[in-house]
Amino acid sequence: MSIKPPFRADVVGSYLRPDYLHTARKAFAQGNLSQQELTAVEDKAITELVQLQKEAGLNVITDGEFRRSWWHLDFMWGLNGVAKKAIDNGYSFSAMQTRAESVQLTGKISGDNHPFIEHFNFLKQFAEEGIVPRLTIPAPAQFLKELEREGNREQTRAIYPDEDELLQDIAAAYRTVIQQVYAAGCRSLQLDDCTWGMLTDPKVQRAAEQVQVPTCSCGHDHQPVATSALDNLLNKLLKVNNLALEGVPEDLVIGTHVCRGNYRSTWAASGGYAPVAEVLFAKEHVDAFYLEFDTERAGDFSPLAHVAEGKKVVLGLISSKVGELENADDVVARIQEASQYVPLENLYLSTQCGFASTEEGNNLTQAQQWAKIALVREVAKRVWE
Template sequence: MTKTRVKAPFKADHVGSFLRTEPIKTARKAFANGEIDRDALKVVEDQEIEKLVQKQIEVGLKSITDGEFRRSWWHLDFLAGLQGVEFFEGQYVSAFKGEKTRNNAIKVVGKVDFDQHYMIEHFQFLKEAVEKYGDGSQVAKFSIPSPNMLFTRIQGDEYYNGNREQFYEDTVAAYRKAIQAFYDAGCRYLQLDDTSWIDFVSEERIQAVVEKEGMDVQEIIKKRVSCINEVIADKPNDLLVTMHICRGNFKSTYITSGGYDQISDAIFAELNVDGLFLEYDDQRSGDFEPLKNFKRPDLTVVLGLITSKFAELENPENIKARINEASQFIPLENLALSPQCGFASTEEGNLLTEEDQWNKITHVISIANSVWSAI
């Protein structure tokens, strides 16, 4: 039987994380203090995720996530669930403008591999909730950090001792297993979140990564492209894989600024993903000129023109004008709209209310319906 491909990214889409609700915050604090056990915490998480699924469906979203309600970090939780990787208390290296994160980090203590990752169960619960409350037009979307995040975010390597090639090969193999496991669990819309690309948005960061890696900048970019492409090389045809790029998202702050100029060939022409979610909510992301390197008619570029950092709603006509400007480089049918990032990349969340959050989502849907209704 021929399998139907998910029609996503949708014209109105989103990155995935949502502000943690008060019951989630209370339960997680009680668990951390030893006042409830993990089973009791899961009961609250399950209830709140079901409510979140219903809310997303109610406002009109088609890609439905669990809001990352069970996570503390958008990336470290998944990476620490891989074999050979562990959490530890260390200085977290991402320097956000004006805010300091918690001192959680990851290190490699053994051969990197994938086996019975606990987030498979997280996805299965989400899928069942979407099937329970949806009408068949929605799809369960799950986000995991890109494999590039393991290379760029570890703060200790007690196993590979500088053997980069073996580290690379093992990570690719682990991720290929992961993608197949999510597919076998019913996932048809998987997003790879990858902030490693901010290494190439400014001369300061390019110089730092070249010194760290001891390689030419184009070699580093090529390696990060090949990592993604190798991981998804044998993915099933009906599994849609997208990639999200941003410049940091913690308590409404950011890490760096700069455009896509240095990586435009890589992401628009060489990456084999089905869609790209790009941060474009303010001047820090540069202009649309890099979009000229778009060469793939099967690629959807999701413009993150709506900010998830602040409550004020963007002028719809300004957003439509920016979409029109981007369409001078990429056909309108290959474009879509979303917030530039999630609302809570970590459990602390951005500095806006849940009402503000849903106003942003309905704003995205309203503008997208207006722009693409005739397509």
């Protein structure tokens, strides 16, 4: 079996934290546990998680993002020139708001000595024949959008009045991190990116488009006509991601996971991939797309027709948000349906997202989590072996 990702049975990367890790992180936040003591607890939890991943028959292992509070902010806080920031309101999801934290620039951005390199070094020790350790980080576009969100934009513009300089520095910081983690032995890097997933939602599109209604004396109503603002945004997201991937070594496999939000089993956006497909699927310089397809919120498979030739698509058909187990026959049928647009040999299977994009985790049990992983394995064997 090839040990080059993606794998027929793959994962997005985050897992539910054990109760004792939640307890330790709470004690650390309250000042009742030292960093050294917390790290020892994290090491134990990750070691146990890796063993469970291997026992589940996976070819890829991650640290479950157990050292993080957020899937994205912890990485951003580890960049030079970036500080943690408390804000008034968290991210808005369908049923709740998240904790209210973000980032703030304190100076120019760079990526030297990122703490995630040490995180990978700990995971790397568990690699063996047929087992690939993977690092997951937020995409450059995700960092850009965080810097440009309301409440952050003014400080970002104060330090970077020239937007192109901002894009260049973000990309350069990521290239530094990528070079360092590659030197540490990483050959599977995943860029998690909600920016594209959010732009599948018509509400978000309208906000980006600044829709205008043309005037006409004919007496008929006209549909709104979008300005080029949405296209400009899509191209800017593409630019910063591709700049960051310039010079990536040929044997470093880059995947990107496109998500519509994953917080305590809720979601933030709803819509098919069509609005972003021609830019994302055709032009982003990644090897594989990990795509959410577990509910009708993600639309149909037709936008996959835009996937560039030879690129891999990992179908996220198994929900990580709910404990109820999908029907294997239904999942097999959906893979066959997707193969109308992407050759079956270029298709793979995973859960639609991680099980715990933030430390709170989704609303399912550890047993349900591993049953989902087992189902991914079962279906993959049926379809490809």
